[in-house]
Amino acid sequence: MAENKIIEMNQINKYYQIGSAQLHALKSVSLDVEKGEFIAILGPSGSGKSTLMNIIGCMDNPDEGSYTLDGTAVHEASEKVLTGIRNEKIGFIFQRYQLIQTYNVIQNIVMPLLMRGMSLREAEEASEDTIRLLGLEQRAKHKPRELSGGQQQRVAIARALVGNPAILLADEPTGALDQNSGKEVLKLFRRLNEMGNTIVMITHDLNVAQSAQRIVKIVDGELYEYEKDTEKMAVAK
Ligand SMILES: Nc1ncnc2c1ncn2[C@@H]1O[C@H](COP(=O)(O)OP(=O)(O)O)[C@@H](O)[C@H]1O
Numbered sequence: 001m002a003e004n005k006i007i008e009m010n011q012i013n014k015y016y017q018i019g020s021a022q023l024h025a026l027k028s029v030s031l032d033v034e035k036g037e038f039i040a041i042l043g044p045s046g047s048g049k050s051t052l053m054n055i056i057g058c059m060d061n062p063d064e065g066s067y068t069l070d071g072t073a074v075h076e077a078s079e080k081v082l083t084g085i086r087n088e089k090i091g092f093i094f095q096r097y098q099l100i101q102t103y104n105v106i107q108n109i110v111m112p113l114l115m116r117g118m119s120l121r122e123a124e125e126a127s128e129d130t131i132r133l134l135g136l137e138q139r140a141k142h143k144p145r146e147l148s149g150g151q152q153q154r155v156a157i158a159r160a161l162v163g164n165p166a167i168l169l170a171d172e173p174t175g176a177l178d179q180n181s182g183k184e185v186l187k188l189f190r191r192l193n194e195m196g197n198t199i200v201m202i203t204h205d206l207n208v209a210q211s212a213q214r215i216v217k218i219v220d221g222e223l224y225e226y227e228k229d230t231e232k233m234a235v236a237k
């Protein structure tokens with residue numbers, strides 16, 4: 001395996017059984033993502049995005065094929081190993097932020113570190129840079145409901161980043177935001193990518209996908225490279 005590959009998926013097939021019928025949700029999907037890439041997975045509703053994301057995020061296993069994430073063969077890993085991979089190698093970012101409402105900003109952000117067994121004091125110290133990077137210092141003691149959607153998504157991004165994961169995995173990260181806040185989040189993704197973070201972003205929106213360096217398109221369970229519109233990319237910046 002080449003050392004610069006973070007994601008290596010080979011000939012992945014996934015089927016759903018619906019009664020006596022079988023739905024072929026992912027059809028021989030192969031995908032390589034290099035360290036430091038910002039890639040968008042673009043596809044319409046029902047194309048297989050969530051199915052693929054669940055496999056990339058180690059929340060589901062492929063029926064056939066191999067998947068290696070940052071050197072670990074995920075397709076043959078035990079549930080215990082998978083839990084560790086989810087916590088240490090993947091920073092999840094969801095459409096609806098998925099923050100814990102009864103926790104304040106800093107309590108939400110340190111969660112992944114506490115789950116790794118850090119003490120609260122260590123975790124708060126370790127998260128200081130991330131909180132500053134995302135401009136959340138003034139909001140540290142606020143509860144999610146006291147923040148705008150864009151700010152809540154920044155908290156969710158901080159929580160995803162704080163453990164220094166191998167990949168940031170974002171599922172429609174701008175889907176619940178107004179246009180300006182959405183643009184801010186995409187700008188932030190580009191900045192995080194420039195700082196060296198590997199980003200995999202799932203979206204149904206071509207304009208959103210244009211923020212990434214590379215686009216792959218999924219249609220009816222089949223994945224292929226999509227030629228980027230570089231002019232639009234310049235405009236998006
Ligand atoms: N748990 C499931 N059981 C049966 N069929 C499913 C299940 N999840 C998804 N599907 C089907 O698989 C296909 C891909 O779904 P999905 O990955 O959710 O697509 P997307 O996220 O792009 O909308 C769709 O036809 C969907 O109906």
Ligand SMILES: [Mg+2]
Pocket residue numbers: 046049050051
């Ligand atoms: Mg979906």
